[in-house]
Amino acid sequence: MLQPPADGRFAPPPAVAAPDLDPMRTVPFRVAGLHVDNEDTFTLELTPPHGYQFAPFKPGQFNMLYVFGVGEVPISISGDPDRPGVLVHTTREVGAVTRAMRGLRIGDAIGVRGPFGSSWPVEAAEGRDVVLIAGGIGLPPLRPALYHVLARRERYGRVMLLYGARTPEDMMFPDELAKWRAMFDLEVHVTVDRATGNWRGNVGVVTPIVKRAPIDPRRTVAMICGPEIMIRFACQELARRGVSPQDTYVSLERNMKCAVGLCGHCQVGGHLVCRDGPVLSYDQVERLLDVGEV
Amino acid sequence: MAVRRLEAAALDALFGALRRRGYTLVGPTLHDGAIVYDELTGTAELPIGWTEVQDAGHYRLARRDDDARFGYTVGPYAWKRHLHPPALRLWRAERDAEGGFELLDEPHDPPKVAFIGVRPCDVAAIAIQDRVFTGGAHVDPDYQARRERAFIVAVNCTEPGGTCFCASMGTGPEARDGYDLALTEIIAPARNGQRAEPSYLLEVGSERGEQLLAELGGRPARGDEVADGERRLAEAAGRMGRALDTRGLADALRRSLDNSRWDEPAARCLACGNCTLACPTCFCNTVEDTTDLTGAFAERTRRWDSCFTQDLSYIHGGPVRVSLKSRYRQWATHKLGTWQEQFGTSGCVGCGRCITWCPAAIDLTEEVAAIAASAQARASRRQARVAPSPERGTEAGDAAATR
Numbered sequence: 001m002l003q004p005p006a007d008g009r010f011a012p013p014p015a016v017a018a019p020d021l022d023p024m025r026t027v028p029f030r031v032a033g034l035h036v037d038n039e040d041t042f043t044l045e046l047t048p049p050h051g052y053q054f055a056p057f058k059p060g061q062f063n064m065l066y067v068f069g070v071g072e073v074p075i076s077i078s079g080d081p082d083r084p085g086v087l088v089h090t091t092r093e094v095g096a097v098t099r100a101m102r103g104l105r106i107g108d109a110i111g112v113r114g115p116f117g118s119s120w121p122v123e124a125a126e127g128r129d130v131v132l133i134a135g136g137i138g139l140p141p142l143r144p145a146l147y148h149v150l151a152r153r154e155r156y157g158r159v160m161l162l163y164g165a166r167t168p169e170d171m172m173f174p175d176e177l178a179k180w181r182a183m184f185d186l187e188v189h190v191t192v193d194r195a196t197g198n199w200r201g202n203v204g205v206v207t208p209i210v211k212r213a214p215i216d217p218r219r220t221v222a223m224i225c226g227p228e229i230m231i232r233f234a235c236q237e238l239a240r241r242g243v244s245p246q247d248t249y250v251s252l253e254r255n256m257k258c259a260v261g262l263c264g265h266c267q268v269g270g271h272l273v274c275r276d277g278p279v280l281s282y283d284q285v286e287r288l289l290d291v292g293e294v
Numbered sequence: 295m296a297v298r299r300l301e302a303a304a305l306d307a308l309f310g311a312l313r314r315r316g317y318t319l320v321g322p323t324l325h326d327g328a329i330v331y332d333e334l335t336g337t338a339e340l341p342i343g344w345t346e347v348q349d350a351g352h353y354r355l356a357r358r359d360d361d362a363r364f365g366y367t368v369g370p371y372a373w374k375r376h377l378h379p380p381a382l383r384l385w386r387a388e389r390d391a392e393g394g395f396e397l398l399d400e401p402h403d404p405p406k407v408a409f410i411g412v413r414p415c416d417v418a419a420i421a422i423q424d425r426v427f428t429g430g431a432h433v434d435p436d437y438q439a440r441r442e443r444a445f446i447v448a449v450n451c452t453e454p455g456g457t458c459f460c461a462s463m464g465t466g467p468e469a470r471d472g473y474d475l476a477l478t479e480i481i482a483p484a485r486n487g488q489r490a491e492p493s494y495l496l497e498v499g500s501e502r503g504e505q506l507l508a509e510l511g512g513r514p515a516r517g518d519e520v521a522d523g524e525r526r527l528a529e530a531a532g533r534m535g536r537a538l539d540t541r542g543l544a545d546a547l548r549r550s551l552d553n554s555r556w557d558e559p560a561a562r563c564l565a566c567g568n569c570t571l572a573c574p575t576c577f578c579n580t581v582e583d584t585t586d587l588t589g590a591f592a593e594r595t596r597r598w599d600s601c602f603t604q605d606l607s608y609i610h611g612g613p614v615r616v617s618l619k620s621r622y623r624q625w626a627t628h629k630l631g632t633w634q635e636q637f638g639t640s641g642c643v644g645c646g647r648c649i650t651w652c653p654a655a656i657d658l659t660e661e662v663a664a665i666a667a668s669a670q671a672r673a674s675r676r677q678a679r680v681a682p683s684p685e686r687g688t689e690a691g692d693a694a695a696t697r
């Protein structure tokens with residue numbers, strides 16, 4: 001065996017699971033449902049090939065979605081973890097692969113590998129207040145956590161969703177948002193960067209909402225998903241309010257080619273985001289994100 | 295297992311024994327002014343009587359005055375190209391009539407390859423890549439298949455090169471484990487103007503290795519012969535061309551991400567990626583998905599990648615590591631710091647390839663030593679500040695003081 005260098009602690013190797021056949025082989029699912037959420041965002045419902053058993057997923061996990069001959073990208077699962085039979089993915093069109101994905105029609109095939117990565121700490125958060133903070137396309141990856149919590153509402157203290165989008169038209173899941181806002185045991189605070197149409201709600205970024213929200217720092221577990229800059233501001237604001245960085249969870253986005261710890265693309269310091277993340281507690285990454293370009 | 299002593303002719307016997315077992319032999323040979331690893335048909339293709347002179351950004355072949363078969367260290371190639379090929383098709387898929395597609399079988403059926411002359415640093419590098427590709431929850435099946443079919447003939451180093459620092463990294467100059475057979479080449483001085491043939495001390499590291507013994511000849515080594523080999527290796531450890539103090543290094547790097555000292559290598563670095571290509575442990579790869587002209591077939595190809603490209607960290611909106619400084623820092627901190635957190639081992643074995651093959655002659659050992667020293671200086675200044683002291687340091691002052 002290797003001799004450790006002078007300061008080298010040989011950490012135990014990561015746990016060895018039964019090697020799968022080939023983690024890079026994709027499985028052709030079918031598009032069973034198709035929904036246009038707004039100008040550049042769409043939701044696909046995918047069903048597995050006959051007889052294929054897709055592993056249950058945890059809120060916050062993602063799949064690698066492959067469009068035939070075009071490419072493969074990581075997309076979070078946005079559906080209900082209690083209904084694992086159908087995979088729901090909500091995607092914003094930003095480039096080649098997501099554009100091709102948007103061109104898919106019902107019945108078309110799409111490759112799926114997954115589910116991968118860590119998850120929102122919904123079980124550890126039982127007995128505590130849950131604060132979900134989402135920016136823009138960051139709401140879909142948080143939705144499974146909200147579904148999970150709402151299905152077991154009695155196990156949690158206060159539950160809060162703070163959501164910011166660019167404009168009212170960019171807001172994800174408006175019908176569901178309306179439903180959630182009407183629930184007496186879920187507090188929803190929404191804001192837009194720029195008001196349009198007959199918007200009468202909050203205007204401005206999500207940080208001031210975090211500042212004003214009725215948060216009890218000792219009871220709170222926060223889960224945050226959105227652009228990295230928004231994540232950092234929200235985390236700083238939570239820290240100022242006394243929420244511990246260990247109780248603050250963020251989902252990070254990095255380039256991913258393999259999603260199984262074998263390609264090196266998703267590194268953030270000592271973390272492989274595909275394997276150790278995408279959900280990480282803020283104390284694990286705070287310094288790295290502050291330094292930047294890590 | 296007792297050490298055995300072999301004559302030079304035993305190498306021919308070894309080649310024969312491996313070939314009879316279906317192995318393709320790959321080992322060092324001269325090619326285009328360097329010693330590279332390529333297919334060997336016989337021991338005559340080894341770089342007999344050659345050595346190299348290596349320094350930062352410098353590599354030159356030179357003649358030896360003996361007939362050593364292994365009188366050099368490592369060249370531009372690493373063994374990884376035989377375990378993790380530079381380009382590999384991962385799968386092919388075909389469209390079916392119903393708008394779907396199907397993955398075609400892509401058998402992972404690589405040839406059996408015997409690696410001849412694997413240096414101790416490279417034996418350690420293979421153990422590190424084993425952890426990366428087969429030590430986690432997900433295993434790379436192609437790597438695994440190639441690895442299982444690889445036979446490793448290690449050769450210990452009695453003459454380290456100008457950029458070697460395996461002694462600092464604890465990986466050489468003697469291979470301790472991870473080989474099937476290990477040789478130490480013993481070169482006797484010329485007598486009456488006659489060059490002496492080298493002889494070899496042989497150690498067995500596996501059952502597969504042991505099974506070849508009967509075909510190799512030789513005899514048990516005498517105590518003085520074993521002691522002679524040990525002395526040569528101990529002396530080699532003291533003659534490394536480079537050194538690196540690894541105590542507290544990973545921590546120092548972790549604390550030094552914002553150190554302005556990174557500007558220096560960044561100002562010289564060409565982002566050519568030579569260091570990561572030559573590195574025996576660098577494993578980064580990317581995939582390309584393509585279709586044929588008809589659109590009926592698609593395939594995925596995996597290729598080596600490097601953190602010196604901006605594409606490696608590209609996400610919608612732009613790369614994460616834009617500046618060259620951040621990319622050089624990624625390379626250095628990954629090798630000597632964060633690799634530990636990711637895979638439970640260092641990512642550097644001290645082979646020196648990145649130093650030799652850097653066109654800008656950037657020396658990793660020099661750069662990280664400077665960073666560590668500056669982190670040390672910062673820490674002691676901070677302590678001095680905690681104790682009552684008239685001097686007030688600033689972070690800017692810290693940075694300036696590192697120059």
Ligand SMILES: Cc1cc2nc3c(=O)[nH]c(=O)nc-3n(C[C@H](O)[C@H](O)[C@H](O)COP(=O)(O)OP(=O)(O)OC[C@H]3O[C@@H](n4cnc5c(N)ncnc54)[C@H](O)[C@@H]3O)c2cc1C
Nearest residue numbers: 073074075076091092095096097098253254255278609610
């Ligand atoms: C864990 C995780 C979960 C994600 N969940 C979602 C989601 O639920 N919905 C959604 O719309 N987007 C999500 N993304 C982002 C999504 O993966 C990118 O938008 C997508 O890769 C862009 O690919 P493209 O080919 O369309 O764009 P291009 O800009 O053409 O991308 C070229 C290549 O760059 C890489 N890339 C580009 N942008 C990103 C990015 N932001 N993150 C990672 N790699 C990128 C990809 O490898 C892609 O193939 C997620 C990313 C990660 C890492």
Ligand code: SF4
Nearest residue numbers: 576577578601625628
């Ligand atoms: S990130 Fe860079 S240094 Fe690390 S393995 Fe990949 S190419 Fe090598």
Ligand code: SF4
Nearest residue numbers: 563564566567569652
């Ligand atoms: S350090 Fe040297 S070898 Fe590495 S990318 Fe920069 S110039 Fe190339």
Ligand code: FES
Nearest residue numbers: 259263264266274
């Ligand atoms: S995506 Fe390949 S290592 Fe994380």
